[in-house]
Amino acid sequence: MSSQPASESVSAAPAATLRAWQRRALTKYLTSKPRDFLAVATPGAGKTTFALRVAAELLTDRTVDQITVVAPTEHLKHQWAESAARVGIALDSRFPNSTGQTSSDYQGVVVTYAQIASHPFKHRVRTEARRTLVILDEIHHGGDAKSWGEGIREAFEGATRRLALTGTPFRSDDSAIPFVTYEPDNEGLMRSKADHAYGYS
DSSP states (O other), X not given: OOOOOOOXXXXXXXXXXXXHHHHHHHHHHHHHOOSEEEEEEOTTSOHHHHXXXXXXXXXXXXXXXXXXXXXXXXXXXXXXXXXXXXXXOOXXXXXXXXXXXXXXXXXXXXXXXXXXXXXXXXXXXXXXXXXXXXXXXXXXXXXXXXXXXXXXXXXXXXXXXXXXXXXXOOBOSSSOOTTOOEEEOTTSOEEEOXXXXXXXX
16 A cells, blocks of 8 residues: 555544543643653554644644654555555655655655654754654664764754654663653663653553
C-alpha cells in the first residue's frame, strides 16, 4: 500500500477509536498545550494512533500547518505514511533531502533520524517556514549517534510543537536527547521524564 496524497481536510476520514490511555493522554495534551510532550507506552499500545490524533487536532484547529514525522528506519517511514493516510492525513514518506521539497498535496513528510542528521539545516528551514508539529518516533534513537541528537536539535528547535514517543524509558548516559526532560531515578541516574506513561510501573 503506498501513501497517496489526501485532501486537506483531516476530518473527512473516520477517527480511530482511542483506548483509555490514549484518551487520557490526548486530554492531558490538549488541556496543557505544551510545546514538548513525551509519551511513553509499551510496544503495541498504540503510540502511532495517539500521535496521529494529536496531529489531526492540531491541523484542524490551525495550531500547525504541517507535520514532520521522524522515524528510525525506512520501513517505519512508510508505515507512518500508511497509518496517516487511513485517518486522512497525507504524509510524503519519499521526501528527498536532495530537493528539500514535497508536493502541496501533502500535509507533511516522514523522514529518518539519519536523514535529519545528514542535512539538519535544510530541515530547519522547512520547519521554520510554516507552523510545524514534529513527531519524534522512538525518540530514544536520538541518542544512538551524537550526530542524530545534534541534528534533531538543529532541525527542530524552532518547531511550533514537538511530540516525542517511545516504548522504552531511557537514561541520559553521555548526552541528553533534545526536547526531553530528565529527572534522577532511585539510583541517582538521570532518566527521561514522561508527560504521560502507560504500561510501566
